[in-house]
Amino acid sequence: MSNLLEIKDLYVNYNTDEGVVHALNGLNISVEKGESLGLVGETGAGKTTMALSIMKLLPAKVGEITGGSLVYDGQELLSADEKVMKKIRGDKISMIFQDPMSSLNPTKTVGKQVREVLDLHFKNLSKAEKQEKIDKMFLLVGIPPERQNEYPFQFSGGMKQRIGIAMALIAEPELLIADEPTTALDVTIQAQILDLMRNLQKELNTSLIMITHDLGIVVEICTKVAVIYSGQIIEVGSVEDVYQKLHNHPYTAGLFNCIPDLKSDAKRLTPIKGSMASPDNLPVGCKFCDRCDFKTERCEKEEPKMYMNGTHGIKCFKYEDKWGE
Amino acid sequence: MLKYIAKRLLLIIPVVIGITLFIYLLLDLAPGDPIAIILGPDASPEQISQLTAELGLDKNVFVRYLNFMSDAIKGDLGTSWMTSKPVADEFLQRLPNTLALAFSALAMTIVFGLTFGTIAAVWQNTAIDGFTLILALLFASMPTFWFGLMLQIIFALNLGWLPAMGVGTIKHIILPATALSLGTIASQIRLTRSSILDVINMNYVRTARAKGAGGFRTVFSHVIRNALMPVVTNWGLTFATAFGGTIISETVFSIPGISSYLINAVKVRDIPVVMGTVIIVSIIVAVINLIIDIIYAVIDPRVKLGYMS
Amino acid sequence: MKKKQNEHKKNYSQFDLILIRFKKNKLAVVSVFCLAVIALIILTAPLYMDYEKAIIQNIGDRFQSPSWEHPFGTDLYGRDLLARVIYGGRISLFAGIAIIFFSFIFGVLIGAISGFFGGKVDQILMRFVDIFMAVPTIFLAMAIVTALGEGVVNIVIAFVVCNIPSYSRIVRSSTMTLRNMEYVEAAKCYGASNLQIIMKHIIPNGIGPVIVQATISLGTAILCISSLGFLGLGISAPTPEWGTLLADNRAYIRYYPYLGILPGIAIIVTVMCVNFIGDGLRDALDPKMKK
Numbered sequence: 008m009s010n011l012l013e014i015k016d017l018y019v020n021y022n023t024d025e026g027v028v029h030a031l032n033g034l035n036i037s038v039e040k041g042e043s044l045g046l047v048g049e050t051g052a053g054k055t056t057m058a059l060s061i062m063k064l065l066p067a068k069v070g071e072i073t074g075g076s077l078v079y080d081g082q083e084l085l086s087a088d089e090k091v092m093k094k095i096r097g098d099k100i101s102m103i104f105q106d107p108m109s110s111l112n113p114t115k116t117v118g119k120q121v122r123e124v125l126d127l128h129f130k131n132l133s134k135a136e137k138q139e140k141i142d143k144m145f146l147l148v149g150i151p152p153e154r155q156n157e158y159p160f161q162f163s164g165g166m167k168q169r170i171g172i173a174m175a176l177i178a179e180p181e182l183l184i185a186d187e188p189t190t191a192l193d194v195t196i197q198a199q200i201l202d203l204m205r206n207l208q209k210e211l212n213t214s215l216i217m218i219t220h221d222l223g224i225v226v227e228i229c230t231k232v233a234v235i236y237s238g239q240i241i242e243v244g245s246v247e248d249v250y251q252k253l254h255n256h257p258y259t260a261g262l263f264n265c266i267p268d269l270k271s272d273a274k275r276l277t278p279i280k281g282s283m284a285s286p287d288n289l290p291v292g293c294k295f296c297d298r299c300d301f302k303t304e305r306c307e308k309e310e311p312k313m314y315m316n317g318t319h320g321i322k323c324f325k326y327e328d329k330w331g332e
Numbered sequence: 333m334l335k336y337i338a339k340r341l342l343l344i345i346p347v348v349i350g351i352t353l354f355i356y357l358l359l360d361l362a363p364g365d366p367i368a369i370i371l372g373p374d375a376s377p378e379q380i381s382q383l384t385a386e387l388g389l390d391k392n393v394f395v396r397y398l399n400f401m402s403d404a405i406k407g408d409l410g411t412s413w414m415t416s417k418p419v420a421d422e423f424l425q426r427l428p429n430t431l432a433l434a435f436s437a438l439a440m441t442i443v444f445g446l447t448f449g450t451i452a453a454v455w456q457n458t459a460i461d462g463f464t465l466i467l468a469l470l471f472a473s474m475p476t477f478w479f480g481l482m483l484q485i486i487f488a489l490n491l492g493w494l495p496a497m498g499v500g501t502i503k504h505i506i507l508p509a510t511a512l513s514l515g516t517i518a519s520q521i522r523l524t525r526s527s528i529l530d531v532i533n534m535n536y537v538r539t540a541r542a543k544g545a546g547g548f549r550t551v552f553s554h555v556i557r558n559a560l561m562p563v564v565t566n567w568g569l570t571f572a573t574a575f576g577g578t579i580i581s582e583t584v585f586s587i588p589g590i591s592s593y594l595i596n597a598v599k600v601r602d603i604p605v606v607m608g609t610v611i612i613v614s615i616i617v618a619v620i621n622l623i624i625d626i627i628y629a630v631i632d633p634r635v636k637l638g639y640m641s
Numbered sequence: 642m643k644k645k646q647n648e649h650k651k652n653y654s655q656f657d658l659i660l661i662r663f664k665k666n667k668l669a670v671v672s673v674f675c676l677a678v679i680a681l682i683i684l685t686a687p688l689y690m691d692y693e694k695a696i697i698q699n700i701g702d703r704f705q706s707p708s709w710e711h712p713f714g715t716d717l718y719g720r721d722l723l724a725r726v727i728y729g730g731r732i733s734l735f736a737g738i739a740i741i742f743f744s745f746i747f748g749v750l751i752g753a754i755s756g757f758f759g760g761k762v763d764q765i766l767m768r769f770v771d772i773f774m775a776v777p778t779i780f781l782a783m784a785i786v787t788a789l790g791e792g793v794v795n796i797v798i799a800f801v802v803c804n805i806p807s808y809s810r811i812v813r814s815s816t817m818t819l820r821n822m823e824y825v826e827a828a829k830c831y832g833a834s835n836l837q838i839i840m841k842h843i844i845p846n847g848i849g850p851v852i853v854q855a856t857i858s859l860g861t862a863i864l865c866i867s868s869l870g871f872l873g874l875g876i877s878a879p880t881p882e883w884g885t886l887l888a889d890n891r892a893y894i895r896y897y898p899y900l901g902i903l904p905g906i907a908i909i910v911t912v913m914c915v916n917f918i919g920d921g922l923r924d925a926l927d928p929k930m931k932k
Contacts, residue, residue, distance in 0.1 A: 064541055066533075068457075089546070097544030104542075109535040114557050114633055123553075127544045158633045174543065350772035358788040466668075469920070473912035475864050477871040478887060478905040485895045515864075576777030580868050594780075595872055598787045606787050614775045 010078075011182060011214050012061065013037040017075035019056050019065065019238070028286045030056040031238040032294070033075070035313070038182065038231075043208060043215035045225030045246075047262070048235035051283055054218045055105070057235070058184045061216075062102060063092050080181070098128040101175040103185040107167035107192075111159040117170045118155025121145075124178050140177060148173045148203060165196035169203070176207055182214045189224070201227055222262060226250060234259050237284055237294035244319035256321045257299045293323070301325060337622065344618040351614050352404075352607060353397060359603045360393045400607065409608035414600055419608040423590060427612070429499050430578050430589035436509035437574040437581075441516040442567065448517075449524020449563075454551070456529060464521060472518035476577050480511035480584035497586035504587075512581040516570045523566055528559040557631060564628050568621040575617065662925040669921020672914040679911055683730040694724040696879045706899060713903045716890050722900070725881040726907045732882045734911065736797050737862040741855050743801045748808020749851060755809065756816025757839065767813070770806040778803045778865065786874055796875055800865060804858060811854055815847040822846075849926035856919035860912040867908060883908050 019031035030053045038044050048054050059065045060072060063084060077084045079100070084092070101124075104110040112120060118141060125137045132140070142152040148169040159167055168188060175183055185204065189197040205228050208215050217228055225232050225246070232249045234242040234256065242249065242256040249255065252263060261279035281298040284290055290297060296306040305324060313320045314330040321330070375383075391399075403410065409419040452464040487507060488496035495504050531537065532555055540554045582591035590609060597605035629635045664670060686692075698718040705715040713722035755766040773781065778800075785799035819825060819842065828838050863883075869875040870884025887894075887904055894901035 062542055064538060093544050093546050095544070096542055102542045104535060104539060106535060110539045112536040112540070112554050112558065114631065115554075116633075123540070123545065124543045127549075158637070160634050161637075171539075174539070346768070347772050347775045350768070351775055354772065355784045355788075358785065361788060469916050470909070470913060473860060473864075473909050473916055475867055475871075475884070475905075475908055475912075477868060477884065478901070478908065481887070481891065481894060481901055482905070485898075485901070489895050572777040576779040579779055579783075580871065583872060594783065595874065598783050598874060601787055603787075606784055610776055610780060610784055613777065613780050617777065618775060 009040065010037045011040045011042075011080060012216075013076075013078045014057070014061070015076045015078075017057070017060060017077060018073040019053070019060055020071050020073050021066075021069050022071060023069065026287050029238060029289055030070075030286055031060065032289065034235070034239055036233050036240050036243065038214050038216060040181070040214055041212050042231055043217060043229045044231045044233060045229035046216055046218045046233050046235055047220065047222060047225055049220055049283060051286065052235045053238035053286075054220075054235055055186055056238070058102060058186050058216070058218055061182075061184060062096055062100060063087075064096075094128075097124050097180075098178045099180055100182045100184065101178065101180040103168070103171050103175045103183070103188045105187040105190055107164055107171050110171055111167055113159055116156050116158055117162070121155070121170065121174050121177055124174060128178050144173045144177045147176075147207065149199075165192050165200065168192060168196075168200055172200070172203065172207070176211065176213070179211055180213060182216070183208070184216045184218070186218045187220070188217075190219075204228065222266060234262070237286065237289060239294060239322065240313070241295065241322040242320065243313070248317075248319035254316070254319065254321065254326070256295075256323050257301055257325075258295050261298075337626070340622045340625070344615060344622075347618060348611060348614055349401070352401065352611055355607060355610050356397045356400065357393065359601070359606065360396075404608075404611060409611070410604035412597070412605050413602045414596070414605075419604050422593060423605075423608055423612060426588060426590045426593055429587055430575075430582065430591070431616075432499075432505060433508055433512065433578045433581060433587065433589065434571065434575045436505050437513035437516065437577070438567070438571050440509055440513040441520050441570050441574065444513075444517045445520025446524055446563070449521040450528060450556075452521065452525040453528035453532070456525075461525075465525070468518040468521045470518075471514045474514060476511055476515065476580045477584055479514055480508065480581055483507045483511055484584060499587055504585075508581040508585040508587060511584065512574055512577045515577070516573055520563070520566070520570065524559070524563050527562045528555060531555045531559040534558070561628065561632055564624060564631060567627075568617075568624045571620045571624075572617050575613065659925045663921050666921040666924060668917045672917035672921070675910070676914040676918065679730070679914070680734065683727055683734055686727045686731065690724055690727065692724075692728060694721045696720065696881070698879075706897070707903070714897070714899045716886065716900060718889075722886075722903060725886050726883070726904050729881040729883045729886055729904075730907065730911070732793060732876060732880070733863050733866050733884075733908075736793055736866050737859050739797045740800045740804060740862045740866075741859045743797070744804035744808050744858070745851070745855050747801065747805045749812050751805065752809035752812025753816050753839070753843070756813035757820060757835075757843070759817070759820075763813070766809070770809055773802065773806045774810075779868065782865070782869065783874065786869070791874060791877055793876060796866060796869060800862060804862070807858075808851065808854060811850055812847065815850055816843055819843050819847050853919055853923040853926060856922055857916060860915040860919065863908070863912055863915070 014034055014036050017031050017034040018029075021028040021030055034053070034057060036044070036046075036057075046054055046057070056065070056070070059070070061077065061079075061084070063072075065072070072085060075085070079095070082091075084095075087095075111117065121141055121144065122137060125132060125140060129137065129140075141155065145152040145155060150166060150169055150173070154162075159170070162170065168191075171188070175185075188204070189200050192200060201224060204215075204217075207213070208228075215228070217225065219225060230246060232242075232244060232246055233240045234249075236258050242259045249259065252260070255263070258279070261277075264277040265279070267276060279298055284294055284297060290307065292308050292310050293299070293302075293306045294310075296302045299306065301323075303324070311322050311324045311327070313322045314326040316326075316330040400410065407420060409423070411418050412422065415422070448464050448468075452461045455461050484496050484507060487493050494507050495501075496507075498504060537550060537554055540550045545553070578589060579591040579594065581587070582589045583595070593605060594609050596602070597609070698720060699715075700718060702711075702715050703718060705711055707714045711721050711723065713726060716722050716725065751766055751770070755763040776784075781803050782796070782799040785802060786795055789795040789798060822842075825838055825842050828842055833841070866875060867882065867884030867887075870882040871888045873885070873888060876882045876885060883904060887901065890897075890900040
């Protein structure tokens with residue numbers, strides 16, 4: 008299968024009043040057609056930055072892509088102008104945002120907000136055809152179509168996220184980026200939304216990037232996993248590769264240790280010590296070295312490469328000899 | 333909606349009662365004898381006692397207030413102590429000039445404030461933005477009377493482009509309204525700018541961009557309506573400020589509005605005139621605020637649906 | 642976007658941070674300096690300039706253009722305009738400060754009581770506030786001046802009455818928001834008294850907008866006082882005041898422009914400094930507004 012999206016060596020900075028923040032530091036990842044990738048990482052690791060970079064929607068004047076390449080369907084997006092991006096956004100690539108409460112315009116009916124996508128990308132459809140598509144989409148995400156003349160404030164959080172999904176999927180995009188779509192929701196609603204996304208993804212054969220900090224969500228929905236840390240992918244592989252726990256990056260292993268395991272006898276969870284390196288003052292070598300139990304002198308000075316074993320890749324010197332590059 | 337309007341109109345009543353009672357009591361405490369004001373120093377004791385009875389000054393202040401208010405409801409605001417003419421007649425004769433001036437200023441404020449505020453926000457942190465903001469602050473720092481005098485001297489007396497004083501044509505209103513709206517335009521620009529910037533950073537604007545909407549479409553169909561909300565709320569205050577400011581603008585440009593009437597009344601403590609002015613002004617301001625609230629409901633569906641239910 | 646808190650940076654106190662942000666605003670810093678100079682000139686006037694110069698008429702010297710002897714020229718009665726502007730500033734500036742000071746105290750008191758206790762107290766206080774907000778400031782001020790008579794003190798009282806409502810509204814709404822904040826709940830849970838909560842949580846977190854409002858309304862107050870003066874309702878002659886001295890010379894400004902321009906600049910510069918400081922304070926106290 009061919010890669011739908013290929014990100015190579017992507018660097019993104021935020022220029023803030025307090026100085027330059029290095030959000031992405033040479034990020035590499037690819038997504039194949041129909042594949043669902045889970046992107047896991049803690050707050051501040053660069054997950055949302057990556058998503059917004061793909062859409063080229065980084066905050067104007069503050070966020071800046073400083074290097075790398077971002078190829079979508081054979082087209083380099085970094086050199087693409089706003090006109091090209093406008094055609095891609097919402098039509099080819101669409102996005103579901105983290106906070107459904109604030110991601111909908113409070114003064115427009117939800118129907119109008121969903122229709123806007125059709126108005127932008129399906130100009131040749133008649134009014135009735137558009138309406139039919141909207142009604143179908145509302146049914147698909149489980150909202151009665153007669154509620155489309157209501158305003159966002161009349162819906163609950165879970166319902167609003169369904170509308171967000173409807174908006175993202177109505178154009179049947181090739182790639183859907185879901186940025187922590189369930190973080191702001193109750194657990195029961197979370198399961199419903201994930202169910203809905205899984206079914207829709209299969210039905211429409213959309214590629215998916217599911218951004219989350221929850222390893223549990225990934226295993227439910229995704230076929231491929233990437234772990235992001237300090238703006239780099241430090242481990243990538245199929246769900247089986249990673250969740251077998253035979254070989255993991257020390258950080259990924261640490262993440263697994265933070266999940267309660269009913270089968271384990273351990274009385275306490277083992278948290279990862281310390282906190283993520285400050286993105287305006289990153290270590291030269293491995294970005295995780297300050298928190299790593301396996302740290303050597305070399306880790307501090309030199310950055311490890313991604314060492315591969317089939318589909319499984321780990322960015323740690325521990326695997327330098329065992330695995331190839 | 334109608335029910336809401338009726339309710340709001342009823343709410344004006346206690347406010348008017350409160351403010352008139354306050355001012356009536358206050359003016360009653362004021363030093364100076366109205367009889368002396370009206371009759372002058374050479375009045376005979378009979379004249380004095382007769383007038384005292386006529387004005388009801390021998391009665392308790394609350395009784396007088398009640399009499400005054402019951403007359404006011406019938407449209408009789410009493411007669412001026414100075415001119416002996418009915419306050420209501422004279423006031424209504426002057427009011428159109430004042431209202432025309434205040435509404436022109438409000439219109440100018442809305443048009444220029446929104447335009448330049450939007451420009452400043454769209455070109456945020458550029459030279460245009462900085463220039464607009466500093467100019468707005470300069471305008472906000474200028475006294476209306478000074479700016480009015482300068483306008484009058486430059487554009488009317490020296491250049492002769494526009495009439496220097498009085499009323500009559502549209503041309504007459506340009507300079508007074510400009511002088512009057514300067515300060516409110518300044519605050520409108522600043523409010524519009526900050527409100528638009530707030531909205532531009534909202535998540536739903538990013539959602540619109542993610543849907544593929546261009547910059548222009550995003551601003552017009554997502555930003556402006558939401559950014560207008562705080563701006564529209566401020567129109568009530570803008571009108572009140574402009575309405576108050578007409579006093580100065582009218583003085584500078586010798587416009588026969590309510591200002592000269594009120595200023596003279598204040599100078600000689602002509603209480604019926606002051607009372608009448610305050611009553612009518614507070615009703616006008618309340619009605620304008622009501623209208624602005626209704627406009628607000630049109631913009632914000634949350635408020636609109638709140639009224640419906 | 643997500644930005645990591647910089648752990649390695651020095652821990653600044655809230656006040657330090659405000660000061661640092663304020664200092665970044667060059668215009669505001671320059672304005673503080675300017676206003677200080679203006680205040681100093683006005684405050685120390687009696688040390689270097691006779692009050693007589695500002696009030697004694699000397700018709701023979703009228704309408705003299707600015708010169709070394711009379712830097713601002715002389716007015717229609719031959720009085721030194723610079724002296725009148727400086728002594729006039731005493732009234733405008735100090736009456737302005739007095740207005741802000743008393744409005745601040747009463748406004749904060751009423752607003753805090755109303756917001757913190759809510760319920761009936763709030764209802765009653767806010768109805769009063771509504772009443773005073775119903776009439777434009779200058780009308781209300783004129784009505785009060787009618788009752789009390791002219792003079793600086795009465796003008797201050799009139800504008801204090803006019804200003805209290807807007808202050809108490811601001812304080813009330815921020816108190817109400819803060820009262821329901823989780824850290825206030827938390828403080829209650831570990832047994833803090835009402836007084837402790839008000840002193841430690843409500844005031845430090847809610848005072849910002851009020852200070853900004855106070856600064857900005859100082860500019861407005863100066864303009865209002867001079868406006869009343871211009872209308873001839875403020876201070877009686879021959880006491881100099883910025884509004885009255887413009888009104889006095891009004892008819893002659895066309896022929897002797899300095900009569901209008903120089904006092905005008907004095908007012909504008911003073912008010913502008915105040916406004917720039919207010920702006921700087923607002924940005925410093927509310928960093929999110931800056932972006």
